[in-house]
Amino acid sequence: MTVLGLGLLVLGAISALVCYAYSLHRWPLVGIMSAAVGVVVAWEVPQPPPLLNIAGNNIFLLDAIALACIVVALINYPQLNANLGMAALLIIGLLILTVVSLLRGIQDYGMGAAINEFRLFLYPFACLLWSMSVDWRNAKMSKLLRLSVVWLGWLLVAVAFFHMATYGLGSAGEFVSEASGFEQTTRPLVSGQALVLLICCAVCLWLWRHEQRRGFLVTACIFGAVVILVQQRTVWFVAVAAIGVVFVVGNIRTKRAIMGGAGMASICLLLVLASGVAGDVIGQLQSAAEDSGTYDARVVSWTNLLSESFERGADTVIFGAPMGIGFGRLEGFDRWVTFAPHNWYLTVYLRCGIIGLTAFVGFLVLTLGMALKRRSNMAVVAIFVIMIVYGWSYSWLWYTCILSGWAYCSTRESYQPHADFTNMNSTAMR
Template sequence: MTALVTMAPQTLFMACAGLLVFGALTVIYIHCSGLGIGLFGCTAAWGVVAGAPPSVPLGIDAQPADILVLAALTAALFTLVSGPRPPCTPELGALAVLMLLVLGSLAAGAVAHGLQAAGNEARVSFLHVFGVAAYVAVARPGLDLLPAFRRVWIGLALLSALVALIGWSRYGIGSNSSQVLIDGRLANGRPVTAVAALLICQAALIMLVLGRRCARLLAGILLLVMVLLQHRSVWVCALVMVGGWLLLRPQHRLRALAGTAAAVAVATVVVLLGHGLALMETLAQSASDDRTMNWRVAGWASLLEQLRDLPDWLLGRPFGTGFARLGSAHAVIDVSPHNYYLQLLLRIGLVGLAALALLLVCALCRVGRRDSVGLLLWLLVLGELVFWITYAPGLTGGLLIGLLLRYAAETGLRRPGRAAPPPPVRTLPATALVQRPGRQENSHVPV
């Protein structure tokens, strides 16, 4: 109480405003889950357009996504306490284990290295991913969140494609190793990040699996944009997802493939008319450049040396330890490992990796591939797993995992081959057994 009296009026006003905003966000996430997912999409859109979002000093540098995830987790806890609880499944138990491991490593890192350093490491790839997944998995049971998910993904993909087109119009189509001068600084020649390129590819897959003919034509154009962005990891993800769709969904695939191929062919001709040989040379340069993979592999081997004893291998090192290692040219690198599986091993150990594997395997087995939504989730998750070899997920990765858990909880109990429960036996009243006039059957009525 004394602290409130001595607090500056401006600080007190900001604190009250922050509490009101947090309360309003929590109410939105409790009662309007579709709008809440849209807010996550807006945060991801900010990252596509403007890069890192602004931060608010609250003891640590808090970002808008941090506040949204905290409000969503508060809403999820409220739903679990007051509303109908989802069925207890192995995948939800694995998610709870992951959350406990992350919070334990964060607490240990805050003590050893400070809350800011530990929070920066844990923020996006752990707290955001598993926090968003937990909210989507338990929010308002029975509500279909697939339409909101679909709108967010397609909107983010179209926005990313627009940003890419604007960048190409200013600086040309650059390869993965080219650099351009932007505001007096050298930057990568690709206008959007690999995460945005993956969103474009995933939205194209959503249109292929769930969309109609016009949507499939747009999917072909988005796939061409994804190729021209020249993120090779996303190329591999596209091969896995689109190839899996062609193999696992034989119905009408020739007609759908023909429409998509026609859209890709027309868009390719238009692009080649403007760039021609220079574009082909750029694509060939991106496909053959192996320098990025070399320094990544060298860094991975160096990072594994941080795990010295059995507790480190089982539970990982605390957040805030850092990722300093020697690159291929013996230069010190302190960025993320560019391998999410290694990042999980370093921070939550083999126990965390096993929990994530249990979560994904159990959820995918419950979902199945018999309907379009199940097939779509299978392909999206497989593409995401390939993407994790070279990059870490963010908010959108958490949305995908949460949607997988939610759909598994709703449909996994209705497995193919399981006998349906017998229909209830309806007992007729005694008066219904009385013989009608003119009939010869036995009119005995049991008493």
């Protein structure tokens, strides 16, 4: 490629980035739709190919989205600062440690290796910052978000049934090779898709409680049933944890609703078992629930990574290792793997040290504490629990962080997440 051609390519890329950032700032729906597209195609396109290569460095679509999110978050800094509140210092500290790890990695291992690992942090943190810079108090934005969540849930249901029709229910140990070159699970949804569907289910239950429309309850039940069918065991455990916390901290109406839902689910299950029409499906779900081999292998992997971190000395334990050093370790005693560990807390510790992990956990504790203090929105409590528990077995995903940002903003004292519902109900009563 000639210098002129490369210059035109770079100019075009910058122009496209500016246009996207402007659209993201002007119409937050652009960010919501970007996340929706990302999660819907996550099964077929687990890792999108690079858009272009500049000076030997690949540029991916998510790089541009993350950069635009950061730019818009900086433009919206007054709103971001107001939404962050006391958590600002924790977030700033974590971001500084992440950037320092990146700079150390560029110096020690080269730009390519360092940036590849940095993307693991860049994507979710950038989307989270953008989401926390949006004024979700606006009734129009709140309505737009809830409609997007409902439609996203139905899209994921359609994706799940399409995969069921193509590959069956699949299992945790079965894979298919896609054109992308990656081995993909035969389960109808990947873990991130199932997680988002669970969040959609929680939001729909909240909408049902506030709007008293049975359509939201039916929608939530369908979403929950599909979450069970797709056999993502981590998401099952996450759902149980969220239901348990909401039951403990919720009011008497919430407790009755959960107990009623559990009773109805038990009756339906007994009827299905008695009829025998879904014997194979029940057996497959039971086998998936009892298979702990994957988790046992991960525990060995985590232990090995921790041991290696301690062996590198106090500096690595306190501040983390440089980006680009890699995650090579034994998994399951006889399998050498190099991908990021399936544990977000361990990942943060490995690159930001005990200081970064403390700041991150402090942020989670602070946000969950504010949500439990207000308790005006049980969906927010559920989302925090979902993200906290999910992080134990997987890394945080960029497309889940938009709803996480909305949930965090709703814990602020000045935020009224159901103001539009109150106005609607008052109008209907008149």
